[in-house]
Structures are given as C-alpha cells and as structure tokens.
Amino acid sequence: MENKKVIIIRGSSLDRETRATKIIKSLTDNNYDVHLLWWDRGSKVQRSERGEAGTRFSETSFNFKAHWGPKSFISLPFWWAFIFFNLLKMEWDIAHVIQVTSLPPAIVASKIKRKPVVYDMLDNYEDSVFLPRIIRNFCVAVDKLFMRLVDAVVLADEEQIREVNGIPNNNVEVIYDSPETNKEIGTKNTQNSVFTLFFAGALQKGKYLNLDKMFDALENLSNVKVVIAGHGDLVPYIQSVEKRIPEKLEYIGEITHAEVLQRSIGADLLFMLRDPVLPVNKYICGSKVLESMMCGTAIIVNDGSSTAKIVRKSNCGFVVNANCINEIIETVNMLKNNPQLCIQSGLNGRKAYDEHYSWDIMGNRLLNLYNRVLTRDHDLFI
Numbered sequence: 001m002e003n004k005k006v007i008i009i010r011g012s013s014l015d016r017e018t019r020a021t022k023i024i025k026s027l028t029d030n031n032y033d034v035h036l037l038w039w040d041r042g043s044k045v046q047r048s049e050r051g052e053a054g055t056r057f058s059e060t061s062f063n064f065k066a067h068w069g070p071k072s073f074i075s076l077p078f079w080w081a082f083i084f085f086n087l088l089k090m091e092w093d094i095a096h097v098i099q100v101t102s103l104p105p106a107i108v109a110s111k112i113k114r115k116p117v118v119y120d121m122l123d124n125y126e127d128s129v130f131l132p133r134i135i136r137n138f139c140v141a142v143d144k145l146f147m148r149l150v151d152a153v154v155l156a157d158e159e160q161i162r163e164v165n166g167i168p169n170n171n172v173e174v175i176y177d178s179p180e181t182n183k184e185i186g187t188k189n190t191q192n193s194v195f196t197l198f199f200a201g202a203l204q205k206g207k208y209l210n211l212d213k214m215f216d217a218l219e220n221l222s223n224v225k226v227v228i229a230g231h232g233d234l235v236p237y238i239q240s241v242e243k244r245i246p247e248k249l250e251y252i253g254e255i256t257h258a259e260v261l262q263r264s265i266g267a268d269l270l271f272m273l274r275d276p277v278l279p280v281n282k283y284i285c286g287s288k289v290l291e292s293m294m295c296g297t298a299i300i301v302n303d304g305s306s307t308a309k310i311v312r313k314s315n316c317g318f319v320v321n322a323n324c325i326n327e328i329i330e331t332v333n334m335l336k337n338n339p340q341l342c343i344q345s346g347l348n349g350r351k352a353y354d355e356h357y358s359w360d361i362m363g364n365r366l367l368n369l370y371n372r373v374l375t376r377d378h379d380l381f382i
Contacts, residue, residue, distance in 0.1 A: 091361070094117070099125070203231060208274060276302065
C-alpha cells in the first residue's frame, strides 16, 4: 500500500522551534511521507542542527524576507499564495497547518481538492498581544470559524478550550509541546558548587517574561548564578545587567535546542516567570515546564497560569508570585539550602513526564488523530 503523504505548513524555519520537527519525525517513523512548506525569513542556527532525517522527508521554502510580529501581516498575501498554489499542484493526503496565520489558503485548497486539514493551534495570536476587547472577540470568532471548517483541531494545552470558550469541532486532540524523550538522563545526586538557574527562550519584551523580577532577586542572593540563552529585544537589557553583576548573571546568546536540553539537565533549577496578564501566558503552558520534566530538573513558575497548574499537579517545582521579590528570594534560598528537596522535585517531574506528557505519548495521540481523520475522509469522499 502506498504511503500517505502529509504536507506540514509552518510560517517559520524549523530552526526557530521544535514542534514541527517532532511531528515530522513521528510521522516519518510511522511510514508517512512528509513535505514541509515553510517561510524562510532568515535563521541564525545552522540547518545541520535541525534534526529531521530520512528519505521520507522533503521541503519547499518560501524565500521572502519579512519582519516578525505584527509587521509580518503585510507579507501574508504572498505567503498565502505560496501555500495555495503548492497545495494545488502537489499530491497529498492530509495538510497539517501550524498556527492560524497559515490556515486560510490551506482550507480553500482542501475544499478544492477534497482533502482533510488539521489545524494545530499552537497558540492564539489574538492572545499573544494586548488587543481591545471588541477586536480580540472578532479575532476569536474568525478563529472559531476556521475550526469549524477544518477536519481536526490540535491544541497545545487543554486550557485553550477555556481560552476560546469551547472548540467548535468534534475531532480535538491535546498534544503538548513536549521534548523528545531522552532515556539516558540519570538521577541527579549533587548540586553545582554555585547554585545555577537556567532559562532559554525568545527574549522579547512582548512576552512579559518578568526577567527583571528574577534579576532583582538575584542581586539579593549569594552563591547563586543565573544563565540566560536566547534572542530578542530584551538582549541589550540582559547584557546591561550582566555588566553590573557579571559574577551572578551570564548571557550565552542563542544556542541549539540540544544544548538547551543539556544545560537544563546540568542546572540546579529552571525558571519560567511569564506574567499571566498576557492571555497566552495564562492558558498555554509552553514547552519550558515540559522540558524541565523530561530533564528531571525542578522549576519555579509564576502563579495564575496553566504552567502553575501543571507544576502543582505534578509536584515538579514551586509556584511563586513573581511580583513579590522576597518570595522568589525565599524559594531559591530554600532550594539551594535543601538540595534533596530540589532533586526530588525534579524526579517527580520526570515521573509525570514519563506517565503523562512524554513525546512518545503525544506522538501516539497524533497518529491516532490522523487515523481518525483519514478514515473519515475516506468515508466521505471515496
């Protein structure tokens, strides 16, 4: 029997995120042929480090330089045309579209070719920025219209159901953005000589990361060091703080995801203090808490978010009020002075990862979803 062919559509390079890469690997490992349509806006990470492999994978890039963020909207018609005409001319069995900004042309092409589309709602753009309520509600209404028109919806967090007040589609699957499983990670028994906290991610002001709160706490902590990795408009600020307290703060620039995981394993504690005032921070846990679980490293997170709910449920770290600097200081000191508590929290996280959040589990959910979609498509159109 001929292998099914999947078109994955992503408005950025694989170098900038890992979800598409993991999806590609799960599919190619299970006899799907995968073709990626992606928007090449420029990348600093070498392609050889991306990680996808095998003859079942191919790709076509849209080489069109454009801004990130809201300014990219003026370039969307060109990206949509690229998606639409490629979907019309290519043979495929299912299209998997990551994020709504790439979805409209895929829906139109799917109706013409009578093929199914999966909408992977990694996050909601309307909740990634502050919008007037009337505009936000309009955007949600449009998003939900698209959900009705696709064959299945993939969520990155079950809290997204509450975020948009219900998903108008009967075929919904929650696939957390978990890292791939590393079964060789050993049990931590010791602490670094200098208690080390690590954070890696997009360092953008608009993400409300509360790094300033951590830095304020850091100045009042002894024998503690924070290491930061990533790129974005917060880098100049981070570097200015690094110059002031170089013995306590180290910025290492943009690194590969493999190095992110390696440093997460080696750290004593991870942190994610995103402010839930931004809805996307409130409703989507993101990948950092899941990475901490897989790496067996405890994490401290800000209260009022989906991330905090997962940490409490899994007992894999500690929840603080990031607006209370003393609370951050007390929590870090408690863990520094009680290494066994820190280590046990990491072990709890790894147990929760293995039992509930591993990419092996998420990959199986994806395959089951595809089976349902393709079977339903066969019943309808063949």
